[in-house]
Amino acid sequence: MIKNTWAEPYKIKMVEPVFMSTESHRKKAIEEAGFNTFLLKSEDVYIDLLTDSGTSAMSDRQWAGLMLGDEAYAGSRNFYSLEETINKYYGYKYVVPTHQGRGAEHIISQILISEGDVIPGNMYFTTTRLHQQLAGGKFVDVIIDEAHDPENIFPFKGNIDLEKLEDLIKEVGAERIPYVAIATTVNMAGGQPLSLANLKAVRELTDKYGIKIIHDMTRVAENAFMIQQIEEGYADKSVAEIVLEICSLTDGATMSAKKDAMVNIGGFLAVNDYDIFDQARNMVVVYEGLHTYGGLAGRDLEAMAIGISESVRDEHMHARIGQVYYLGKKLEKKGIPIVLPIGTHGVFLDAKKFLPHIPQDRFPAQTLAAELYTESGIRAMERGVVSAGRNKETGEHNYPDLELLRLTIPRRVYTQAHMDVIVEAVCNVFERRESIKGLKMTYEPKYLRFFQARFEQVKHTIPEVSLKQDALLEV
Numbered sequence: 001m002i003k004n005t006w007a008e009p010y011k012i013k014m015v016e017p018v019f020m021s022t023e024s025h026r027k028k029a030i031e032e033a034g035f036n037t038f039l040l041k042s043e044d045v046y047i048d049l050l051t052d053s054g055t056s057a058m059s060d061r062q063w064a065g066l067m068l069g070d071e072a073y074a075g076s077r078n079f080y081s082l083e084e085t086i087n088k089y090y091g092y093k094y095v096v097p098t099h100q101g102r103g104a105e106h107i108i109s110q111i112l113i114s115e116g117d118v119i120p121g122n123m124y125f126t127t128t129r130l131h132q133q134l135a136g137g138k139f140v141d142v143i144i145d146e147a148h149d150p151e152n153i154f155p156f157k158g159n160i161d162l163e164k165l166e167d168l169i170k171e172v173g174a175e176r177i178p179y180v181a182i183a184t185t186v187n188m189a190g191g192q193p194l195s196l197a198n199l200k201a202v203r204e205l206t207d208k209y210g211i212k213i214i215h216d217m218t219r220v221a222e223n224a225f226m227i228q229q230i231e232e233g234y235a236d237k238s239v240a241e242i243v244l245e246i247c248s249l250t251d252g253a254t255m256s257a258k259k260d261a262m263v264n265i266g267g268f269l270a271v272n273d274y275d276i277f278d279q280a281r282n283m284v285v286v287y288e289g290l291h292t293y294g295g296l297a298g299r300d301l302e303a304m305a306i307g308i309s310e311s312v313r314d315e316h317m318h319a320r321i322g323q324v325y326y327l328g329k330k331l332e333k334k335g336i337p338i339v340l341p342i343g344t345h346g347v348f349l350d351a352k353k354f355l356p357h358i359p360q361d362r363f364p365a366q367t368l369a370a371e372l373y374t375e376s377g378i379r380a381m382e383r384g385v386v387s388a389g390r391n392k393e394t395g396e397h398n399y400p401d402l403e404l405l406r407l408t409i410p411r412r413v414y415t416q417a418h419m420d421v422i423v424e425a426v427c428n429v430f431e432r433r434e435s436i437k438g439l440k441m442t443y444e445p446k447y448l449r450f451f452q453a454r455f456e457q458v459k460h461t462i463p464e465v466s467l468k469q470d471a472l473l474e475v
Contacts, residue, residue: 191343
């Protein structure tokens, strides 16, 4: 397993000063942001753990790659550099660049999904599920039950339950399942990996019924590292070799390169089927840009290609996940309730156990995010009932088993000292947890509400009278 001792495989050449705010400043800032950390100004944040998407530090090679940008409208040499890199490290034949991962999710959903289709997967992700729904499909969770239990220490909680999957295929018919969606790693479960043994079994099952596998590969190198560390038979394999094997078991992939590949913007759709590729490169012209730039500058394509090659290096991944592991172990030793095993891209606090007196309809994870920011200037992200949205049929909140606050660690950005500051801040909030009150929602956008919803504090943490009239309640 990951060692407690680790060191960065790089030197720091440039620093970005950050604002050290006062508690009074933070209280005013979070209130003006409607107690939603997404609505805070970056300049008011000390340590930013909102996301690892587009927030990593690029290497000197990536910065140098920006100077090699070929900004021709068509046929940029940087596209061919990216295409060659994806072929080499991921093995997919055809590549369509997009501005980021959700651009690829939109295109593949529109191509493969028809009205009434069902898409099984190893736990939902917010933007993926929405694109599937907008295309007329319905996502069905077929992840193993252990994934919904934050205290279960099964090492591969990203695995698909084969029995659930086959039962669903028999229930709705293989012709109504355009593909199985697998994510490496599973974000909403706490950054949990799936095993290659499980993926091979899923591949065998889908081949039996003639169903495709589409891979959300945004953190595939992190998943590969966990396989290397804990799955039998892979200790002598490199991260790069395991990544290639994972991809070989799937038919295509969507990629937000803002995670593993450490760029500030960019993504792609990669497939092995020429007909799907042909449809995708036509659609990308409508929604993103020409099929050789996909809404990106040539320099972005070059930085992405270099980032992919850096992401699969063993020493990089050991330090990347080692830092997350360091933070998680420190919090665990302090008695802070976290999701176990520790995930790959962040540490997830169990808000239900952290704030047991706050009912889920008073948004405990969102509350905890606001309290942590007020305490320390640390910005984190809710992954619970707010992210889960509402039931399309009833209009009421979806209540996931996991009500989590994600402390997401950007790659190559923060030091071990920052991790120690985070531990201290979380412990300070934990000590005063009984005095913390919940929130009520005062504004709710139609889609992906966690990005823009607004809240206000309540005086008493009592359940709501009507979930559909949340904004009208005065408690």
